[in-house]
Amino acid sequence: MKRSVLLVVNGDKHEMFIEPNLTLLGLLRENLNLKGAKEACGIGACGACTVIMDGKPVNACIVLAVEAEGKEIETIEGLAEGNDLHPLQRSFVDHHSFQCGFCTPGTIMTAKAFLNRNPKPSRGCQGNVNSHTLMTTIFQGVNKRGVADHE
Amino acid sequence: MSEFRYVTKGINRTDGELIVTGRAMYACDMELPGMLVAKILRSPYSHARIKGINTDKAKGLEGVKAVISGADIGYRRFSFIDTPAFPADQTPLAVDKVRFAGEEVAAVAAVNEEIAAKALDLIEVEYEELPSVFDPEEAMKEGAPAIHEIVKPNTTTAWEDFGVPSSKSRPYKTVNNISNKNLIQYGNIEKGFEEAEYIREDRFEIPSTSHVAMEPHVAVASFQPTGKLDVWLTHMGYEHKRFWLAKLLDIPISKVRVHKTYVGGAFGGKISIFPFEFIAAYFSRVTLRPVKIILPREEVFAGCPPSRRMIVYLKTGVKKHGRITAQQVKLIDDVGAYRRSSPTALYLAHFFRNPIYSIPSIKHEGYGVYTNKLYTSAKRGHSLSQMVFAVEAQLDMICDELGLDKVEMRFKNFRKKGDTLPNGDKLRSYGLPECLKEAAEKIGWEEKYGKEKFRGLGIGTASMFSGAHNFPFSSAAMIRLNHDGRMILYTGQTEFGIGVDTVMAQIASEVLNCPLDYIVVNSGDSEVSPHDLGNWLSGGIFVSGEAVRRAALDLRDQMLKHAATGLDIPIEDLEMKGGWIIPGSDKSKRLSFSDMSRYGIQMAGGDPFIGKGYVKCVPEVHFWKGKYNKTASLSSGKGRFTEAYGLTLAIAHVEVNPETGEVHILEIVIADDCGTPINIKSVEGQIMSQAVMGIGDVLYEEVRISNGIVMNPNLLDYRVPTANDIPKISSIIVDSYEPNGPFGAKEVGESPRAAVISAISNAICNAIGERIYDLPMTSDRIKRALRSKST
Ligand code: FES
Numbered sequence: 001m002k003r004s005v006l007l008v009v010n011g012d013k014h015e016m017f018i019e020p021n022l023t024l025l026g027l028l029r030e031n032l033n034l035k036g037a038k039e040a041c042g043i044g045a046c047g048a049c050t051v052i053m054d055g056k057p058v059n060a061c062i063v064l065a066v067e068a069e070g071k072e073i074e075t076i077e078g079l080a081e082g083n084d085l086h087p088l089q090r091s092f093v094d095h096h097s098f099q100c101g102f103c104t105p106g107t108i109m110t111a112k113a114f115l116n117r118n119p120k121p122s123r124g125c126q127g128n129v130n131s132h133t134l135m136t137t138i139f140q141g142v143n144k145r146g147v148a149d150h151e
Numbered sequence: 152m153s154e155f156r157y158v159t160k161g162i163n164r165t166d167g168e169l170i171v172t173g174r175a176m177y178a179c180d181m182e183l184p185g186m187l188v189a190k191i192l193r194s195p196y197s198h199a200r201i202k203g204i205n206t207d208k209a210k211g212l213e214g215v216k217a218v219i220s221g222a223d224i225g226y227r228r229f230s231f232i233d234t235p236a237f238p239a240d241q242t243p244l245a246v247d248k249v250r251f252a253g254e255e256v257a258a259v260a261a262v263n264e265e266i267a268a269k270a271l272d273l274i275e276v277e278y279e280e281l282p283s284v285f286d287p288e289e290a291m292k293e294g295a296p297a298i299h300e301i302v303k304p305n306t307t308t309a310w311e312d313f314g315v316p317s318s319k320s321r322p323y324k325t326v327n328n329i330s331n332k333n334l335i336q337y338g339n340i341e342k343g344f345e346e347a348e349y350i351r352e353d354r355f356e357i358p359s360t361s362h363v364a365m366e367p368h369v370a371v372a373s374f375q376p377t378g379k380l381d382v383w384l385t386h387m388g389y390e391h392k393r394f395w396l397a398k399l400l401d402i403p404i405s406k407v408r409v410h411k412t413y414v415g416g417a418f419g420g421k422i423s424i425f426p427f428e429f430i431a432a433y434f435s436r437v438t439l440r441p442v443k444i445i446l447p448r449e450e451v452f453a454g455c456p457p458s459r460r461m462i463v464y465l466k467t468g469v470k471k472h473g474r475i476t477a478q479q480v481k482l483i484d485d486v487g488a489y490r491r492s493s494p495t496a497l498y499l500a501h502f503f504r505n506p507i508y509s510i511p512s513i514k515h516e517g518y519g520v521y522t523n524k525l526y527t528s529a530k531r532g533h534s535l536s537q538m539v540f541a542v543e544a545q546l547d548m549i550c551d552e553l554g555l556d557k558v559e560m561r562f563k564n565f566r567k568k569g570d571t572l573p574n575g576d577k578l579r580s581y582g583l584p585e586c587l588k589e590a591a592e593k594i595g596w597e598e599k600y601g602k603e604k605f606r607g608l609g610i611g612t613a614s615m616f617s618g619a620h621n622f623p624f625s626s627a628a629m630i631r632l633n634h635d636g637r638m639i640l641y642t643g644q645t646e647f648g649i650g651v652d653t654v655m656a657q658i659a660s661e662v663l664n665c666p667l668d669y670i671v672v673n674s675g676d677s678e679v680s681p682h683d684l685g686n687w688l689s690g691g692i693f694v695s696g697e698a699v700r701r702a703a704l705d706l707r708d709q710m711l712k713h714a715a716t717g718l719d720i721p722i723e724d725l726e727m728k729g730g731w732i733i734p735g736s737d738k739s740k741r742l743s744f745s746d747m748s749r750y751g752i753q754m755a756g757g758d759p760f761i762g763k764g765y766v767k768c769v770p771e772v773h774f775w776k777g778k779y780n781k782t783a784s785l786s787s788g789k790g791r792f793t794e795a796y797g798l799t800l801a802i803a804h805v806e807v808n809p810e811t812g813e814v815h816i817l818e819i820v821i822a823d824d825c826g827t828p829i830n831i832k833s834v835e836g837q838i839m840s841q842a843v844m845g846i847g848d849v850l851y852e853e854v855r856i857s858n859g860i861v862m863n864p865n866l867l868d869y870r871v872p873t874a875n876d877i878p879k880i881s882s883i884i885v886d887s888y889e890p891n892g893p894f895g896a897k898e899v900g901e902s903p904r905a906a907v908i909s910a911i912s913n914a915i916c917n918a919i920g921e922r923i924y925d926l927p928m929t930s931d932r933i934k935r936a937l938r939s940k941s942t
Contacts, residue, residue: 035180036173038415040365041448045866048365076173085168093167096832099648099840101170102365102415108171 007068009034010078016065024068025049025060028075036076036105050106050113051075057113076105079112088112157660157667158894161832165653165667166646175413178369178383183441186371187216189434190267191427191444192257192274193454194249197285197523197859198296199278201248201256208273209259214266216438218274220257221246224433226305227399231423231492231528233309235318236786237331240302241489241526243399243426243433248281250298250488251525252859253454255426260434260442283523283859287462287485290328290522298488298521299325312398313622316777330490330519333497335788337573338512343477347468351549354464355541356925359457360852362530363871364647366415367451370431373441379406380432387417388645388685389677390623395424396432411675414647418844419529421647422687423491425455452864457854458530459496460485463541469549473560477512482538484519487526493519495621496534498785503535503905504542505572506614506796507583508564513573515788523859529687531844535613536905540926543611543909548922557600557610558591574783575791580897582824582887583612586800589883590822594802605809606817609913611801615902616793617892618690618768620783625767626695627681628702630659630670632751632760636730636744637669638706643683644695645675648840649900650833654692655699657829658893662703665730665744684768689898692829693795693891694766700893701764709760710747717750718742769794795889797898798824801842801906803914809937812930814850814915816878821903824887827895831884838882838903845907847872849915851927 006015009032016031028034028051037060040048044062051060052074079086085093088108098104169175206218221244230239244255257274261267282296289295304320311320344350364385371383380402386392389409397404414421427444434442446455464481482500486493497517530536550557566572568581587610591597600608629641640659644651652672659670673679683698684690707727714732715722724735733741742750751758767773769791772781783790804817821838828834851870855862863869888895908926916922921936 029180033182034173035176038177038179038366039445040367040415041866043448043865043867046365076171080172085171089168089171092171093163096161096164096836098164098167098170099650099836100365100416100646101175101413101648102177104170105173 003066005066005069007071007073009073010075018065020064020066022065023061024051024058024063024065027065028060034075034077038102038106040103046103047110048103048106050109052109052113055113055116057110074109076109079108088115155661155894156664157657158829159827159831160657162653162657162667162830164650165656165672177366177415178371178385178412179366179445181371181383181443183371183373186441186443187260187262187434187438188264188267189258189260189431189442189444190264190271191255191430191450192271193450194245194252194254194256196249196278196280197252198281198283198298199249200281201245202277202279204257205275206257208275209270212266212270212273214262215259215270216262216440217260217434218257218270219430219433220244228304229395229399229424230490232490232494235308235310235320237490237494238302238304238308238320238323240299240323243429251523253525253861254488255430255454258430258434260438284328285522285524285859287483287520287522290520291518293327295328297325298328298523301325309394309622314774316774316779325521328521330486330521331494331497332519333494333517333786333788335501335515336513338477340477340479340512340514343512344468346476348471349549349553350466350468351545351552352464352466353545353548354462354924355544357461357537357540358926359460359527359854360530360848361452361457361854361869362416362418362420364416364418364420367448368421368425368427368446368455369444370428371441371443372431372435374432374435374439376439378402379408380435381408381410382432383410383412384428385412385414385417385421386645387422387647387687388683389643389675390682390685391423392428393677396429399429400432400436407677409677414645417647418531419533419687420455422529448866449864452854452869453525453861456491456526456528459527459534459537461534461537463538465541465545467545467549469553471553473550473553473555473563475508475510475564478510480515482515482517484517485522485524485527486519487522487524489526490519491526491528492533494785496529498788500534500538501788502792503614504538506566506578506798507612509566509570524856525854525861531841532613532615532901532905535615535902536848536908539611539613539905539909540912543913544916544922547609547913547916558587558596561587561610561612574788576793578796579891580795580824580826580887580889581798582885583798583800585885586798586822586824586883589885590800590802590820593881593883594804594818594820596802599804605918606804606806607914607916607918609803609910609915609917611906611909611913613799613902613905614796615689615898617693617795617797617898618684619688619793620768620772621688623682623684625682625765626684626698627763627765628695628698629681630702630706630762632706632710632744632748634745634748636748637671640670640672640699641680642672642674642695642699643677643680643685644691645686647686649686649691650830651686651691654829654833655696658696658699659703661894662700663707664727669730669744689797689901690768691900692893692896693898694768696829696896697766697893698764701766702762703764704762705764706760706762709762710744713750713755713758714742714747717754794891795826795897797902799902799906801903801910803907803910805911805914805918807915807918807933809919812933812937814928814933816846816911818879819907819910820881820883821907822883822885823899823903824885825899826887826889826892826897828884828899829894829896834884834899835882837899839880841903842880842907843872843877845904845911846876848908849911849926849928851929853927
C-alpha cells in the first residue's frame, strides 16, 4: 500500500506517493533523480550513500523513505552555493582527496556533518569505506577545512 | 625535473568539481526513457546438468518484457583469452550444465526491479546434481569429476579475428581438469641447484580477494532501431567491450558505441566482457528498449571473478653468501569454473619477477586447473602479488637460515640498469637499488632490525610492465584546434580513478607550451576517440600518454609550419609560448593560436589543424598477413613483451600483540621507480591506495568459499581496511628517467600493491619469529603460529 511522505530536500519541499519499503536512497536517486548519493553495499556498511537528515549523517540505503517524513535532507547536490563550491568541496579538490570519486559525495556529507559537530577534528569518517583508500588525503581535505574554517 | 612547466606538477584534477558536486556520471546513474530493469537467475549448485528450464510463468507475469535462458542463446563463447590453443570456454548463460554456484542460468527484463525479481522466482529449472571438485590438487588427479570435457569452438577465435597468424580454432580437450599450462626455462636448472650451497623448498597458498570497487558492476544498453548499440558500462577500456559485444551479438564493431562514463573503481576487476553486459545488450536488442542491470554487491562477490587463487611450490638454491643460483616454481592456478585470464596469469607470474633478481637458471611450470568454484581473474598486479609473496617470503627464510642481511642479500641479486632480460626486454631505466637504499634509510632498518621484541621489518619488491602487445596492441590520440585557439584532445582513456583528463592535458600543455585550460579533454568514448589500449596492462601513461604527446607534437609542427609561411619567417625563429607563436627576431609579429585557426581556414584551404599521434606497444613485435615477428609466447615465455618496467620496493615495520595475534602496522615506506611522475599528486594517490589495498590483502581479505559457496558476499562479512586501519605511509619517488616513456614516465598503478603485501607479511613473520605460509595473516593464524613455536 503506497503512502505519502512530505520531506524537504536541499531546501525544496517534495510530497510523494511511495511504496512503504522504498529506501531514502531509492527515493533520492530514482524518484528525485538526485544521483550524487551512491549505493555501494546496500546494507549500511560503507557510507557511499550518506546524506544528512536533520543535521545527522545517515546511510540512506538503510533508512526507509517513510522515516524521512517531515525531515530536512541535505545531499551533495545542495552543498555548493550556486557556482561556489562549499569549502569542504573545494578542499577535497585541492587535496586530491579522491580518485574514482564514487564514494566522494557520501564522504563529503559525512565530513560535513562531522565538522558541524566537531570543528577541529583529528580524524573522522570512520564509517566510510573507500576502496581507492585515499583516507590520508581525505583526512587532509577534512582537517585543513576544519582548521581553515575556524581559525 | 624543474625544466617542466606542467608535467610533474601536482595539478588538481581538472574534473574535480564534477566529482565533488556529485555531477560525475557513472553507469549506475544513467537513466533513459522507457528503460527496463534486468535481473539474473543464478545456479544454486556448484556442478549440475540442466535438464530443463521453464520460463512460461515468468513470461506471463505482467510487466515482464523478455526472459532468456541458455537454450535461447546457445553456445556463444567468450573469454579474456581466446586463442586457437586456449579457445573461449564460457557462455553468457549456462547451456548444458552449471559449473559453479552463482553461474548465470536465466535472466528477466521487466518494467521495474520488483517485477523482475518476482519473475525470477517463477522460472523453473530442473537440475541433476553432479559430483563437484573444489580442491585444485584433487581436481588434477586421475578420476576427479570432469568439469569441462571438450570445448568445440563454433566460431573463429578472437586471435584469428585480430589477425594474429596462428593455427585455426580447434577443439580443446580437457585432461584431468587442466585448463592450461606453461613451462618457462632458461639456464641449466640441474646445474644451478648443484652449484647451490643451500636449497629451500616451500609451499605457499594465496586465496582470492575481491577488488571491492565501490561501484558495483553495471551495464546500460540501448539498441537503436538503426541497428546501433549504445552502452554505458563499468569498464577499463572500451576495445575489449565493444569487440566482444559485437562478436556475441553478431553486429559490426563500429556499430557498438561505448559511451564515456566515470567508473567507480576497477582494479583489474572490470576488464574484458561479463555475462551481464551481454544480457543487457541482448535484452535491449530483442525489446528495442534501453535495459539496465546493476549487480547487487552480493552478486559481485559471488558471481564476478575475484583475484586468482594460487598455490606456489617454490625451490630456491643459493650460495652461502646469498647469491641465488637457481629457482624452480610450480604454480597451481585454481581457476574455478572458467579459464578466463589464466594463460596470461601463469606467464605473468614469471614475467613480472624477471626484472627484479638476476637468477641464472629458472624453471617455471604453471598449471591452470578447473574447479567447481567461482572463476577468477586479474586483480591489480595480475598474479604478481601471489608470486612476490612466495618469493620474498622464501628469501627471508633463506636469510634467517644462513644469517644473511636481508637488505644486502637483495642488493646482491638485483639486476642492473641496461640488463637484457631472457626474453629480450631491456631495462633502460632501473631504480630498484636506489629504492631499497632510500626505503631502508627512511624506515631506519639498521637501527631497528632485530632489536625490538614482537616488532618486525619486512621487504617486498615488485615490477610491472608498461603496456604489452596484447589486443588492442596500440593507442592513438587526436588533438584539434578550435576558433578560440583552444584545443580538444581526444583520447580513448577511461576514467576510473586515474585522473586521465588531467594528466593527458598536462602532457599536451607541456608540448604546446600553453595554459592547461587551453586543452579540453574528450576521453573514453569509443565512437569519438581513436583506438586505445585502455587503462589496463599498466599502459595508460606509457602508451596512450605517449600517443597524446605525439599528437600534440604533430599539431605543434603543423601550426609552426603554417606560421612560418604566413609570417614569411624561418620556422627555426619561431617559439611557442603561452598560447602564442612568437618570432624571436620580431616579437610584435606574434600570432595567437586563434590567429592560426583563422589562417588555416582562410589561407590554407580550410586546414582544420588536427594533430594525430600513435604508439604501437613493442613495435618490433608485429604481425601482418600470416607473418609475424617475435610475438611473445605465453606458454614458453619466449619473445619480447614490453618496453619498460615500473619498479617498487616497500618496507613495513609492524608490531604484533602475542596474546591476541593482532597486528599493528607502525609504518610503511614505499619507494617507487615510475620514471618521471606526470602528476606527482596522482602518483602519490596511486601508491597510497595500493598500500591500503595491500594491508587488506595481508590482514583480512579472502573470498571464503565453502563447498563451492561464497560465505562472505557482503561488506560486513568481507572486511576491507577503513580509516582506523591506516598507518603512517610514506612514498618516495626515486630519480629515474625512462627513455621510451612520455617525458620519461612509466608504470605506477599496479606494482606497489604486491611489494606492500610482501613487506607487511615478511614484517609480521619477522616480528613473531615464525613463518606463516598462507594469506591472509589473520590474528588466528598468527596465534596458531606462535603456539606452534612455543611447543
Ligand atoms: S550503500 Fe549505504 S552504506 Fe553502503
